[in-house]
Amino acid sequence: MRIKVKAFATLREVLGKEREVELKEGALLKELLSPLYLPSEGVEAIIDSQSGEIKPAILILKNGRNIRFLDGLLTKLEDGDELIIFPPSGGG
Amino acid sequence: MIKGGFKGKILRVNLTSGEIRVEDLKEDWAKKFIGGRGYGTKIIYDEVDPTIDPLSEKNKVIIATGPLGGTLAPSSGRTMVITKGPLTGTIACSNAGGHFGPALKHAGFDLVIIEGKAKEPVYLWIYKGITELRPAQDIWGKSTDESDKILREKTHPLAETMEIGPAGEKQSLLANVMFNGHRAAGRTGVGAVLGSKNFKGIAVRGNQEVKVAEPEEFREAVSKTREILSKDAFSGGGAAMLGTAMLVNVLNSIGAFPIKNSQDAYFPEAEKISGETLRERNLIRNEACAECPIGCGRVTVIKEGKYKGAQGGGPEYESVWSLGAMCGISDLDAVLMANYLCDKYGMDTISAGVTVACAMELYEKGYLPQEDAPFPLTFGSGEALVETIKLMGEQKEKLGKLLAQGSYRLAEYYKHPELSMSVKKQEFPAYDPRGVKGIGLQFATSNRGACHVRGYTIAAEVLSGAVDRLKYEGKAELVKTFQDLTAALDSTGICLFTTFGLGGGDIALLLSTATGFQVGEKEFMQIGERIWNLERLFNLKAGFSRKDDTLPPRILKEPIKSGPSKGEIEELDKMLADYYKVRGWDNDGVPGEGKLKELELMVD
Numbered sequence: 222m223r224i225k226v227k228a229f230a231t232l233r234e235v236l237g238k239e240r241e242v243e244l245k246e247g248a249l250l251k252e253l254l255s256p257l258y259l260p261s262e263g264v265e266a267i268i269d270s271q272s273g274e275i276k277p278a279i280l281i282l283k284n285g286r287n288i289r290f291l292d293g294l295l296t297k298l299e300d301g302d303e304l305i306i307f308p309p310s311g312g313g
Numbered sequence: 314m315i316k317g318g319f320k321g322k323i324l325r326v327n328l329t330s331g332e333i334r335v336e337d338l339k340e341d342w343a344k345k346f347i348g349g350r351g352y353g354t355k356i357i358y359d360e361v362d363p364t365i366d367p368l369s370e371k372n373k374v375i376i377a378t379g380p381l382g383g384t385l386a387p388s389s390g391r392t393m394v395i396t397k398g399p400l401t402g403t404i405a406c407s408n409a410g411g412h413f414g415p416a417l418k419h420a421g422f423d424l425v426i427i428e429g430k431a432k433e434p435v436y437l438w439i440y441k442g443i444t445e446l447r448p449a450q451d452i453w454g455k456s457t458d459e460s461d462k463i464l465r466e467k468t469h470p471l472a473e474t475m476e477i478g479p480a481g482e483k484q485s486l487l488a489n490v491m492f493n494g495h496r497a498a499g500r501t502g503v504g505a506v507l508g509s510k511n512f513k514g515i516a517v518r519g520n521q522e523v524k525v526a527e528p529e530e531f532r533e534a535v536s537k538t539r540e541i542l543s544k545d546a547f548s549g550g551g552a553a554m555l556g557t558a559m560l561v562n563v564l565n566s567i568g569a570f571p572i573k574n575s576q577d578a579y580f581p582e583a584e585k586i587s588g589e590t591l592r593e594r595n596l597i598r599n600e601a602c603a604e605c606p607i608g609c610g611r612v613t614v615i616k617e618g619k620y621k622g623a624q625g626g627g628p629e630y631e632s633v634w635s636l637g638a639m640c641g642i643s644d645l646d647a648v649l650m651a652n653y654l655c656d657k658y659g660m661d662t663i664s665a666g667v668t669v670a671c672a673m674e675l676y677e678k679g680y681l682p683q684e685d686a687p688f689p690l691t692f693g694s695g696e697a698l699v700e701t702i703k704l705m706g707e708q709k710e711k712l713g714k715l716l717a718q719g720s721y722r723l724a725e726y727y728k729h730p731e732l733s734m735s736v737k738k739q740e741f742p743a744y745d746p747r748g749v750k751g752i753g754l755q756f757a758t759s760n761r762g763a764c765h766v767r768g769y770t771i772a773a774e775v776l777s778g779a780v781d782r783l784k785y786e787g788k789a790e791l792v793k794t795f796q797d798l799t800a801a802l803d804s805t806g807i808c809l810f811t812t813f814g815l816g817g818g819d820i821a822l823l824l825s826t827a828t829g830f831q832v833g834e835k836e837f838m839q840i841g842e843r844i845w846n847l848e849r850l851f852n853l854k855a856g857f858s859r860k861d862d863t864l865p866p867r868i869l870k871e872p873i874k875s876g877p878s879k880g881e882i883e884e885l886d887k888m889l890a891d892y893y894k895v896r897g898w899d900n901d902g903v904p905g906e907g908k909l910k911e912l913e914l915m916v917d
Contacts, residue, residue, distance in 0.1 A: 229562045229589065230555055231546075278546065278777050285567050285877020287778045305566045309546035310776050311813040312557030312609065312630050313742075313769055 222246055222300035224253060228263070231308045236263035244298065250283070251294040253304070267306060278309035315340050316526035316829035318380030319348060324422045324444060326437060328510050329370065329429030333444050338423055344830055345913065348379035348423050350406045351804035351844040353395030356426060357404060358847055363855035367399040367502075368484055368509040370430040376417070376475065376515065377425075379806030383418030383523040383603075385535050386823050387542055388808035390414055390603030392475070392492060397855070398501035400486040400664070400719055401737045401762040404851040405501035406803065410602035410610070411492040413517065414806055416473035420519025431511040434482075438468050439517040449513035453482060456657035458494035458625075460514065468516040476514035477504040478659025483708050484508045485717035487664045491656065495626035496602070499661040501739060501761050502719075526829030534822045538815055542606050545814035552609040552810070553599050557630035558588030560743075561638075567775060567782065568876030569748030570634065571741070573641045573692050574670040575734045575867055578745040579876020582643035586633045595649060597624065607810055615646045620699075625653035628662070631765075634743035635666025640673060640698055647695025651702045658706030664719055667740035669701045671720035671733055672712075680727045685712050731866050737762035737857070746868050746885075748878035749774050751788035754888045757862045758792065760848040766809055768795035776813075785884065789891035794838075800848075801841030843912040846896075846904050850914070859902045862889060 222244055228236035242258045256264050267279045274294070275281065281288045282305040288296045298304075315321055315338070323336045338352075346352045353375035365371045375395040382389050392414035398405025417425070420439045427437075434449040452463050457478040464474045474493055481488035481504030488504030489497045507514075525531040543549040551559060564570040565583035572580045584590060591613065600610035614624035628636070628649060636655075637648040655662045669690075675681035676690035687710060690697050704713035715723045720733040720740055734741045739762025746753025751770040759767040770791050774782040780791060798817055802809060805824055812820075818834035825832045832840070863869075864885055872880045893900060897908035909915065 229587075230551055230559050233589070280563070280776065280778060282566055282877070287567075287782070289778045290781045290783075307563055307566075308551055310559055310563050311547040311552060311772070311810065312560045313765055313771065313809075 222298070224298055225303045226253070226259065227303065227305045229305070229307050230310065232263065232266060232306055235260060235266050236306065248298050249294070250288060250296040250298060253298060254294070266308070280307040280310065281305070315343060317524045318384065318526065318824070318827035319343060320418055320421050320423050320521070320523065322422050323424050323426060324439070325426045325428070326446065327429045328427065328431040328435065328446070328512060331446060333446070345840065346844060347801065347804035347824070347840060349377045349391070349393045349804040349806055350395060350408070350800060351840065353377045353393055353424060354404060354406065354844055354847055354851070357395055357397065358851050361397055363397065363851050365397065367397040367402065367506060370510070372397050372506055374427040374503070374506050374510070375424055376427070378414030378417055378423065379804050380828050381823055382806030383415035384525060384531070384827055385604060386807055386827065387535065387539050388602065388605040388607060388811050389806050390605060391806050391808055392417070392498065393803060394490050394498040394503045396503055396506045398503065398761060399484070399505045400502035401739050402855055403737055403761055403857060404848045405503055405761050407489070407498035407500045407503045408803060409490070409492045409496040409498040410808060411473070411496035412603045413473040413475055413492045415603045416517045416519060418519070418523050419521050420517050421521050425515070427507070427510065427512055429510065434511045434513050436464065436513045437515045439515065439519070440469065441519065452513050454479060457491040457659045458657060461491070461494035464514060464516045469518045472516040472518045474514060474516050476659070477507050478657060480658040480660040480706055480717070481505055481508040483717070485660060485705070485708065486719050486722070487661045487668065487705070487717060489659055489661045491659050495656065497656065497661070499663065500764065504659050525827045527826045531823070531826035534826050538811070538819050538823060539606055541819065542811060542814045548607045548810065548814045552607045555588035555592055556609050556611045558591050558628065558633050560630040561587040561633060562589070563775065564744060566877070567748060568873065568878035569745040569775070569782070570638055570743070571734070571745045572638045574639065574674040574732065575741070575745065576674070577875055578748055578873045578878055580638045583638065585643040586637040586645050586648060588630070590645060591628070591633070594645065600626065602808065605808065609810065613649060615649050618646050620646050620650040623650055623653055625656055627656070628652040631743050632662035632666065635663045636669070636698060639666050639670040641692035642695050642698055644695035647698050651698050654699065654702045654706060660706055663742055664740040665702060665705060667734055668705070668716055668720040668723060669698055671724055672701065672716060673697070674732050675724060675727050675729060680729050687712065734865055734867070735763055736864060737861055739763050744771060745873065745878070746864060746883040747873050747881040749782045750785050750883065750888070751791050753864055753868065753883040753885060754788055754792045754892055755795070757864050757885055757889065758892060760845065760852060766799065768792050768799055769809065770795050772813065783881065785887040788888050789895045792892060793895050796845050797838050797841035799841065800844040801837050804840070804844065839912070843914060846908065846912055846914055849904060853903060862902060
């Protein structure tokens, strides 16, 4: 299945603006967020290497929903999903 | 005796008599309300009848900084403008960054009270113990950036200035107060009140030190808070890189980015007006306010096309949204031009953009007849945007005069007030409550009409993701917490953006060590709650009630049509009663006696 991954702001430098990733059916978010599929610098920027968890205030959306309110890193991906990743943001 | 932070002096300027008096700051008020928004609100509450016409001589305007203004505390450049607001009729407090607040402190004053009405246009010059009203006829009519320049020529090249533009002079209800022709105390029409008083502005310069009560401890608190801000990924990097416009893609990606007068909440062309694109195409340099390690400000230029060469400050996130997406416009150059024009006229970019969007919908639906429109007011047209802003700023033709009164009065005139995206007649900022539930409760209950910075729940509902944006549970408490924190913070003189890194405890520590007051996090939050309730009491006396704590019917009834929040509406009723309960108010939104006693706010 194909998943679209978009990054914004400072993360574009390490993840690129937009890419499509080919994954096996039923893959979890955790599997996608690894150096197998994404630049290792990008993975380092979003995953805490010690705990393996998403770094604080990194915002990951699956089709517009924050994955913290889905199943976090265990969120199941489906063909055609759009994954959007933001660095810590603020303003207003 | 206040040991530090405050200068302890207030300047009272009576424009009717021309008398200028220096008064002592009241220590008991400073302890209860701090400075800035809190102290200013207390003055307005005590001295201004809430039922008056805001544009009458009886209204007063407080220009205030707080005890941290002029110190080394991070991001301590804020200046507050407090009055009874003409756009809403509520208490109004609008604030700006820059360097004016610290300069006022260095000149020896915590705040200035402007009252009465001058016969002819005047400005105030404050310098080394001199305070004088000077004629301003030759500056009247000038844009805010020209006014800033002339004020400095007439006074001191390094003076900091505050000024209104043509919009304020003509008493547009969207008029703001500008600082150095660039930073805006944007909302609630505060500029119109100064215009009604024939008061053009202030130039100030000073060289007094701002002493703090506990210098060692204060220095440590400053180092600690600066370190937190510089290590934080947003305040220490992202903010400087992209400015507040970084939020365009964030809010659009969750489908809470209103477009075409909130007819939908997802903009397929958002990338064209994003912070990322702005940086690539138009950014000249960053600009930081006094003592600010964050530096989110932008100075931009238009490099090509018919507006080529135009440059100015901004735009902020709110402005690229209101002048861009809300009008269906992805032409960034037109958005920049409209933003620069708003600054020159001295007009709130948020309300101006949302009013244009409202006019466009009225026009497209046929409610605003073609004979009233000098050109087609079509969504998506950058040219129509720029020309409409000119009509509004100069109040040309029938439509220009209507536009200058804001979207509610415009839509009401054309018999469709439901098309005004406003609360208490003040226009929405850049978040769709249908897609972020708590911010809708904040808009509905904000003491100055629709507003995001009275209680920025977006930080928790969207940015940190601490709570689910689509749930209603817990939002009443969340809104109260943000409202109280912000009311206290707005009274210290430092910027709201520090709260992306700092907590109430950190700010309370800065405040305590600067002033010598013993304020912990709990007391700090209670001061905020006290200010919030005092504002509410003013509004109740002005005639506002539960029926005004609501949202436009579109937000309550029309589901979002497309994007990630498709199908959502805002069910305000699921939160409002809870909110009153959490606040200790009755079912009509009136603070109970117990709450007022607890907050030491006696009803007279």
